[in-house]
Amino acid sequence: MLSLWSDQWAEAAAAHYAAHGENEDVGQRIYSARLLGREPALVMHGGGNTSVKTTARDLYGEPVEVLRVKGSGWDLATIEPAGHPAVRRAPLLQLRRLQALSDEDMVNALRQNLLDSAAPNPSVEALLHAFLPHRFVDHTHAVAVCALVDQPGAEALAREVWGERVACVPYIMPGFALAKAAIEAWEANPDVEGLILLKHGVLTFGETARESYERMISLVDASERFIAARAPALGPIALPAPSAPASPQASQCLPVLRGELARLAASFGPPERWIFDLRSGPEVRQLADRADLPELARRGVSTPDHVIRTKAGPVVLPPADAADWRTGAAAALERFAQDYRAYFERHAARTGGKQRLDPLPRLAAIPGLGLAGIGRSAADAAVAADVGEAWAATLLRAEAVGRFEPVGEADLFDMEYWSLEQAKLGKTAEKRLARHVVAVTGAAGAIGSATARAFAAEGAEVALLDLDGAAATRAGQSVGGAALALACDVTDPASVRAAFEAIAARFGGLDVVVSNAGAAVTGAMADLPEAELRRSFELNFFGHQHVAQAALRVLRAQRRGGALLFNVSKQAVNPGPDFGAYGTAKAALLALMRQYALELGAEGVRVNAVNADRIRSGLLDAPAIAARAAARGVSEAQYMAGNLLGREVTAADVAQAFVSAALAQATTGGVFTVDGGNVAAMMR
Numbered sequence: 001m002l003s004l005w006s007d008q009w010a011e012a013a014a015a016h017y018a019a020h021g022e023n024e025d026v027g028q029r030i031y032s033a034r035l036l037g038r039e040p041a042l043v044m045h046g047g048g049n050t051s052v053k054t055t056a057r058d059l060y061g062e063p064v065e066v067l068r069v070k071g072s073g074w075d076l077a078t079i080e081p082a083g084h085p086a087v088r089r090a091p092l093l094q095l096r097r098l099q100a101l102s103d104e105d106m107v108n109a110l111r112q113n114l115l116d117s118a119a120p121n122p123s124v125e126a127l128l129h130a131f132l133p134h135r136f137v138d139h140t141h142a143v144a145v146c147a148l149v150d151q152p153g154a155e156a157l158a159r160e161v162w163g164e165r166v167a168c169v170p171y172i173m174p175g176f177a178l179a180k181a182a183i184e185a186w187e188a189n190p191d192v193e194g195l196i197l198l199k200h201g202v203l204t205f206g207e208t209a210r211e212s213y214e215r216m217i218s219l220v221d222a223s224e225r226f227i228a229a230r231a232p233a234l235g236p237i238a239l240p241a242p243s244a245p246a247s248p249q250a251s252q253c254l255p256v257l258r259g260e261l262a263r264l265a266a267s268f269g270p271p272e273r274w275i276f277d278l279r280s281g282p283e284v285r286q287l288a289d290r291a292d293l294p295e296l297a298r299r300g301v302s303t304p305d306h307v308i309r310t311k312a313g314p315v316v317l318p319p320a321d322a323a324d325w326r327t328g329a330a331a332a333l334e335r336f337a338q339d340y341r342a343y344f345e346r347h348a349a350r351t352g353g354k355q356r357l358d359p360l361p362r363l364a365a366i367p368g369l370g371l372a373g374i375g376r377s378a379a380d381a382a383v384a385a386d387v388g389e390a391w392a393a394t395l396l397r398a399e400a401v402g403r404f405e406p407v408g409e410a411d412l413f414d415m416e417y418w419s420l421e422q423a424k425l426g427k428t429a430e431k432r433l434a435r436h437v438v439a440v441t442g443a444a445g446a447i448g449s450a451t452a453r454a455f456a457a458e459g460a461e462v463a464l465l466d467l468d469g470a471a472a473t474r475a476g477q478s479v480g481g482a483a484l485a486l487a488c489d490v491t492d493p494a495s496v497r498a499a500f501e502a503i504a505a506r507f508g509g510l511d512v513v514v515s516n517a518g519a520a521v522t523g524a525m526a527d528l529p530e531a532e533l534r535r536s537f538e539l540n541f542f543g544h545q546h547v548a549q550a551a552l553r554v555l556r557a558q559r560r561g562g563a564l565l566f567n568v569s570k571q572a573v574n575p576g577p578d579f580g581a582y583g584t585a586k587a588a589l590l591a592l593m594r595q596y597a598l599e600l601g602a603e604g605v606r607v608n609a610v611n612a613d614r615i616r617s618g619l620l621d622a623p624a625i626a627a628r629a630a631a632r633g634v635s636e637a638q639y640m641a642g643n644l645l646g647r648e649v650t651a652a653d654v655a656q657a658f659v660s661a662a663l664a665q666a667t668t669g670g671v672f673t674v675d676g677g678n679v680a681a682m683m684r
């Protein structure tokens with residue numbers, strides 16, 4: 001591992017934060033905290049913490065000695081001064097006199113001494129930072145260090161790797177007791193550059209931000225070199241890999257897994273839906289394909305706070321090409337949940353009063369495929385997958401050097417059920433369509449992109465499909481988050497099937513489809529070339545049929561129902577002159593919707609349509625509006641608002657109708673009319 005330190009950038013950071021009223025120490029602190037945070041082999045997802053001892057001014061302008069230490073909820077990669085709340089240092093040092101201090105009292109003491117009472121809670125490792133005398137302190141869970149400290153003979157190994165440069169601290173859960181053990185270890189070895197926290201991570205310190213940072217990099221580099229000498233085949237640590245590219249096996253296995261996980265989840269109460277993020281980088285594959293994977297998966301996480309992201313380890317599923325994969329996967333999930341409940345029972349009596357968390361896995365290992373993160377959203381699944389990759393990288397290196405033996409089950413339980421750790425996960429109320437995967441076709445158009453945004457605003461993961469892949473990508477950027485953009489020609493069944501396989505591989509499955517792609521073909525029927533009529537049917541009827549068939553393959557693999565929504569048109573029930581080629585295809589689509597509603601009801605797949613009219617879109621562009629308004633002798637505004645409600649109907653209104661249809665649990669075979677009111681187009 002190389003140092004990325006730059007005096008020039010450190011000074012620039014200090015100058016930047018000085019302009020915001022922060023002193024030089026804080027500027028240097030933010031610069032080096034971010035340097036550590038941007039390297040996933042050092043720090044991941046809120047892991048690691050940093051501090052600086054400096055002065056601040058109180059209300060009277062008097063200088064106060066403070067500890068600026070990472071606050072909870074901040075990530076080192078993007079941390080700002082507000083992410084290092086100031087705590088009065090003197091009262092924290094007094095705490096060292098105590099024999100013991102409960103977590104609640106520790107948090108209370110930290111909060112009491114915050115200069116800003118609205119600041120986030122200081123890190124649970126704040127006292128460890130406070131007790132050490134050094135101005136700058138850095139703490140990480142570096143992969144290479146964990147590979148060496150998660151060993152039976154870690155202390156001897158540490159001596160071999162780092163010599164007299166470090167002192168070791170035995171495993172103790174973060175908090176007051178660890179802080180005391182760490183300061184005692186340093187006082188007994190005041191010349192060391194850092195402390196090795198066995199089965200946990202590494203701590204370095206220094207008088208300058210640079211000294212502490214360079215020591216961290218140097219200690220981690222020594223561990224990487226030590227491992228490389230013993231396991232040259234492994235190569236440098238490269239984390240994390242992007243989500244796995246779509247593969248036939250991924251798109252077959254994941255929806256089955258998602259359905260079986262939902263079935264298991266249902267027996268414990270909601271939520272049932274989960275989102276996946278599959279990784280298939282070389283190390284993940286190497287681990288997933290090992291014959292001893294089932295045993296390795298039970299050893300534990302590489303550093304204790306990962307337990308809240310991935311539980312103690314992944315559920316191990318059958319090889320991707322195994323016969324009757326569903327039965328094998330369901331049995332593995334059931335076993336995982338049973339084992340989890342047994343683990344809870346083993347330790348709950350000792351700790352008392354704990355409420356069991358759900359017994360579902362957050363990581364799935366599939367030989368032949370890789371590791372899938374499981375989360376309440378794509379972002380949450382990505383965190384689990386990232387942590388899973390770090391686990392794989394640590395485990396492979398630990399096994400290459402000796403034996404991967406991380407913190408034991410009892411300590412892991414204490415960590416998992418520690419209120420201060422669970423607080424990191426947050427308990428925000430979920431949006432109505434959170435955990436849903438929604439595919440929208442024609443997603444680059446006015447209605448399609450508005451629909452994708454509307455579903456995303458309700459918490460859904462969205463896949464945007466459009467004939468124009470670049471336009472789908474642009475529309476996806478307006479949706480934000482983990483939106484997936486795909487080029488898809490709905491008139492080509494192979495293209496549609498590939499798109500739905502890609503959705504299943506990316507998110508693990510599918511819940512709602514908005515089959516929206518369409519375009520008007522105009523001309524009087526008497527003179528219309530047959531090829532034009534067929535072209536309209538290819539797009540406005542068969543296109544929807546292709547989408548429905550491809551979507552059903554995924555929905556049926558899940559066996560959990562779903563929603564198929566079609567953009568029909570008022571033309572289906574209220575034809576307009578010269579729109580025959582479009583209207584007859586849409587009338588057939590309306591019949592198709594009803595047919596699917598009839599045939600899929602027993603499977604819990606709801607099928608509905610939205611009939612919209614007079615929406616500004618590719619079908620009704622500015623010249624067309626001007627021409628129609630002129631033909632009727634009204635203004636454009638009057639034309640657009642020519643309905644019972646007297647208001648223009650927008651693409652956003654249509655999008656809301658699709659959202660409503662997706663949420664209407666007892667409605668199938670229905671038509672949601674979105675035209676501001678038009679008696680001639682009313683359903684009958």
Ligand SMILES: [Zn+2]
Nearest residue numbers: 048139200201
């Ligand atoms: Zn830690």
